[in-house]
Amino acid sequence: MKILILGASGFIGSDILRRLHNDGHVVTGLARNTVTARRKFPLANWIDGDLARMKGADSWTELVADHEVIVNCAGALQDGLADNLSATQLDAMLALYEACILARGRLIVQISAQTSGTAANLPFLATKRGADEALAASGLPHVIFRPALVIGRNAHGGTALIRALAGLPRVVPLAHAESPVRVVSVNDVASAVSRAVSGHIAPGSDLHLAADETVTLRDLVALHRQWLGLPPAKFLSLSPAIARPVSMLADLAGYLGWRSPLRSTAMAVMSEGVSTQAQTNTLSVATAAETLARHPSAVQDLWFARLYLLKPIVILCLSLFWLLSGLVPLANLEGAASHFLTLLPPSAATALTLATCVLDIGLGVAVLIKRFSRRAMQGMLLLTAFYLLGATVLEPSLWLDPLGPLVKVLPSMVLTLTALATLEER
Structure with missing residues (x-):
């Protein structure tokens, strides 16, 4: 039949x-x-x-x-x-x-x-x-x-x-x-x-x-x-x-x-x-x-x-990480923009800082919505690679900083890959 x-x-x-x-x-x-x-x-x-x-x-x-x-x-x-x-x-x-x-x-x-x-x-x-x-x-x-x-x-x-x-x-x-x-x-x-x-x-x-x-x-x-x-x-x-x-x-x-x-x-x-x-x-x-x-x-x-049960915790942590990375620089926009002053004039540096903040916040929100979560995670990996490349060019000394601001980014990429690997529901 x-x-x-x-x-x-x-x-x-x-x-x-x-x-x-x-x-x-x-x-x-x-x-x-x-x-x-x-x-x-x-x-x-x-x-x-x-x-x-x-x-x-x-x-x-x-x-x-x-x-x-x-x-x-x-x-x-x-x-x-x-x-x-x-x-x-x-x-x-x-x-x-x-x-x-x-x-x-x-x-x-x-x-x-x-x-x-x-x-x-x-x-x-x-x-x-x-x-x-x-x-x-x-x-x-x-x-x-x-x-x-x-x-x-x-x-x-x-x-x-x-x-x-x-x-x-x-x-x-x-x-x-x-x-x-x-x-x-x-x-x-x-x-x-x-x-x-x-x-x-x-x-x-x-x-x-x-x-x-x-x-x-x-x-x-x-x-x-x-x-x-x-x-x-x-x-x-x-x-x-x-x-x-x-x-x-x-x-x-x-x-x-x-x-x-x-x-x-x-x-x-x-x-x-x-x-x-x-x-x-x-x-x-x-x-x-x-x-x-x-x-x-x-x-x-x-x-x-x-x-x-770790899967929702991983996704929530990713969201909070990206939301905070976008919101924290807004509290001291001038200080955050100063990292770009070696290549850009102050107005352009501020504009670029604002743009990265908006991107970070957008990805932090998008990863919480199932329909957009995969693309958001892929965007996180791509943007993180861009940030690491940019920081290496602008301030390579950050790799040796005692607080490890760049080194600590690498585990977030692994966390994102883990979330991608477990995203399917069936």
């Missing part, structure tokens, strides 16, 4: 894509940026598409006509610079259903979530629930899956945070440590989708996917720590009030385009745990221990765990 997968480059979507391809289907992935996806998954056809802009049935007409099954793995946790929950998770889906009805039906397999509970009115769950209800009422053949916390060989979002917490040295601070958690392997989610596509799960089914066991969040982090090969650690239970400022900062980062798993939506969901309704699974689902045992960790997993 010809199958269209929405969100095919994501954590869950990429596993489903591989499984359906191995089943012999012709698979097409829809993603906002397919450049990297084409390199990583050449087995599929790829189409660029932003669900937030596909809010009319005409946006889907050709795609629906060319495919027999649509698998929806797309989703976002919270509104921000990079995500619009209402447009992506509800409006685009309503348009898709309309196009499928006009095409006289297509099977839709929906990866949803447990949308009831105290966090049910959060936009993440409310938009998911609205799309599910509209699909159930549409008359289209469909299967809805509601996986618990999805874990696997790779990690993204909440599972990445669990690995990062597991990699902390000696003491692991943890909010909602006793919250109940149920998990499902990403491979088992892909198997469920495969069964739905092949007709082994009846259309109209609405199924929860989770292992039989329920563990606490503390237990799950400890299990990942063991998987990483690290000794047991002491857990420090944090009050939700203490964790709240962290969520506020993560929400702010979200508005700048960074998809942090520490945002308030994730914390609200975790406050009551990640569970499911009564067992309605259609296949055997592996436990967390079984899932991890199938994929022994390697050194790159330990590196990832240790670098994950």
